[in-house]
Amino acid sequence: MSTTTSIARVGDFAGQAVTLEGWLYNKRSSGKIQFLQVRDGTGLIQCVAVKAEVGEETFAVCASLTQESSLRVTGIVRADERAPSGYELTVQSVEAVQIAEEYPISLKEHGVDFLMDNRHLWLRVPRQRALLRIRAEVERAVAEYLDGSGFTRVDPPLLTPSSCEDTTELFHTQYFDQEAYLTQSGQMYMEAAAMSLGKVYSAGPAFRAEKSKTRRHLIEFWMIEPEMAFVEHEENLRIQEQMVAHVVKHVLNHCEEELRTLGRDVSALAKVEAPFPRLSYDEAIDWLQKHDFDIKWGDDFGSPHETALANQFDRPLFIERYPTAIKAFYMQPDPSRPEVVLCADMLAPEGYGEIIGGSQRIHDYELLKKRFEEHKLPEDTYAWYLDLRKYGSVPHSGFGLGLERTIAWISGIEHIREAIAFPRTLYRLYP
Ligand code: ATP
Numbered sequence: 037m038s039t040t041t042s043i044a045r046v047g048d049f050a051g052q053a054v055t056l057e058g059w060l061y062n063k064r065s066s067g068k069i070q071f072l073q074v075r076d077g078t079g080l081i082q083c084v085a086v087k088a089e090v091g092e093e094t095f096a097v098c099a100s101l102t103q104e105s106s107l108r109v110t111g112i113v114r115a116d117e118r119a120p121s122g123y124e125l126t127v128q129s130v131e132a133v134q135i136a137e138e139y140p141i142s143l144k145e146h147g148v149d150f151l152m153d154n155r156h157l158w159l160r161v162p163r164q165r166a167l168l169r170i171r172a173e174v175e176r177a178v179a180e181y182l183d184g185s186g187f188t189r190v191d192p193p194l195l196t197p198s199s200c201e202d203t204t205e206l207f208h209t210q211y212f213d214q215e216a217y218l219t220q221s222g223q224m225y226m227e228a229a230a231m232s233l234g235k236v237y238s239a240g241p242a243f244r245a246e247k248s249k250t251r252r253h254l255i256e257f258w259m260i261e262p263e264m265a266f267v268e269h270e271e272n273l274r275i276q277e278q279m280v281a282h283v284v285k286h287v288l289n290h291c292e293e294e295l296r297t298l299g300r301d302v303s304a305l306a307k308v309e310a311p312f313p314r315l316s317y318d319e320a321i322d323w324l325q326k327h328d329f330d331i332k333w334g335d336d337f338g339s340p341h342e343t344a345l346a347n348q349f350d351r352p353l354f355i356e357r358y359p360t361a362i363k364a365f366y367m368q369p370d371p372s373r374p375e376v377v378l379c380a381d382m383l384a385p386e387g388y389g390e391i392i393g394g395s396q397r398i399h400d401y402e403l404l405k406k407r408f409e410e411h412k413l414p415e416d417t418y419a420w421y422l423d424l425r426k427y428g429s430v431p432h433s434g435f436g437l438g439l440e441r442t443i444a445w446i447s448g449i450e451h452i453r454e455a456i457a458f459p460r461t462l463y464r465l466y467p
């Protein structure tokens with residue numbers, strides 16, 4: 037009799053027989069002994085099949101297993117200090133569930149297109165597994181922080197009649213006889229929810245037809261969007277820095293092995309503690325001009341500007357109070373200086389760019405209505421949003437954190453495409 041268990045739990049069964057279900061990762065043979073490296077998603081274990089003990093037939097099954105073949109293996113768990121997991125399995129029997137064709141991804145360098153064409157198989161390599169796991173831990177840490185801080189999760193719609201971001205980046209679709217768009221941000225809906233629940237957040241996909249190819253933009257990406265009633269600019273930034281510091285700490289504590297697999301320099305992450313440094317937009321422009329960037333007050337930053345600014349610091353940098361003219365219509369002007377808005381972008385260190393964009397929202401009906409006119413926004417599609425300002429409107433703030441950018445930074449990967457299982461990029465919808 038054997039117990040079916042996972043590789044992560046074999047330590048509970050030292051000296052006993054267990055059955056493991058998984059895939060062959062690697063195999064070595066020395067004539068009368070075969071060493072099978074088996075993985076099951078929870079870990080990797082070496083299974084040792086000795087011909088004289090298992091018999092001809094089982095030994096032949098072991099010999100037939102190719103990399104990525106699926107299998108069930110039964111054997112005795114033995115503690116072994118030399119084994120990476122601390123345990124080895126002495127094989128008694130093996131069942132080949134399916135013999136895999138030649139696995140196309142080898143240890144040699146492959147081109148990006150080849151890897152992306154084979155994304156469904158590429159996901160099985162240790163590096164990709166590490167990234168998927170870090171992603172799951174980042175999502176868990178975000179939820180842990182927000183749920184623990186009195187936020188309620190609310191799921192906004194993905195099909196919308198309107199957009200609050202750049203209309204050139206919209207995906208159009210048919211909604212029976214109406215035109216609809218895939219959501220670019222759930223923010224406006226979250227503002228409505230915040231007036232019901234106080235503090236809310238969403239965690240879901242956003243779609244943007246980004247026409248330029250960068251290592252920071254996906255076409256479909258995930259955003260965490262908290263929205264908070266009675267919260268103004270200062271507190272908005274405090275919540276952001278605490279949340280990000282919590283996420284980094286959580287990953288450091290829970291993904292040690294994954295970060296090692298990725299070769300991440302964790303000493304850089306260990307410095308990420310609140311409060312984060314801040315620059316005003318004005319100070320940022322001054323700094324850039326002093327460092328020979330061709331930029332003037334009123335210009336938006338490009339990625340070289342963001343990288344240069346953020347590289348001065350060892351933790352994320354807030355740039356706050358951008359010119360009203362280059363930011364979204366719904367942002368609250370600074371009462372003492374209406375040419376700038378109460379907003380901030382959080383820039384990750386090491387060149388990862390903007391991971392959060394946030395602001396205090398306009399809560400005054402008349403001011404918002406004026407903004408609609410200035411921006412020539414169709415009032416009918418936004419009527420409900422204006423309506424919110426008539427029924428107990430209060431100062432409120434929120435932000436959007438890009439999940440893949442945050443993961444790319446924490447993981448130290450070159451390109452954002454590896455931070456999601458099946459990336460949607462400019463020229464790729466397959467697999
Ligand atoms: P960027 O300036 O880099 O294009 P943005 O200002 O357009 O970003 P926001 O609308 O502020 O982005 O969205 C909030 C967050 O979502 C950003 O800070 C970023 O982390 C993330 N994000 C935005 N666009 C993308 C994208 N195309 N792919 C991945 N993440 C994105």
Ligand code: MG
Pocket residue numbers: none
């Ligand atoms: Mg953008």
Ligand code: MG
Pocket residue numbers: 390393
């Ligand atoms: Mg931006």
Ligand code: MG
Pocket residue numbers: 381390392393394
């Ligand atoms: Mg932004």
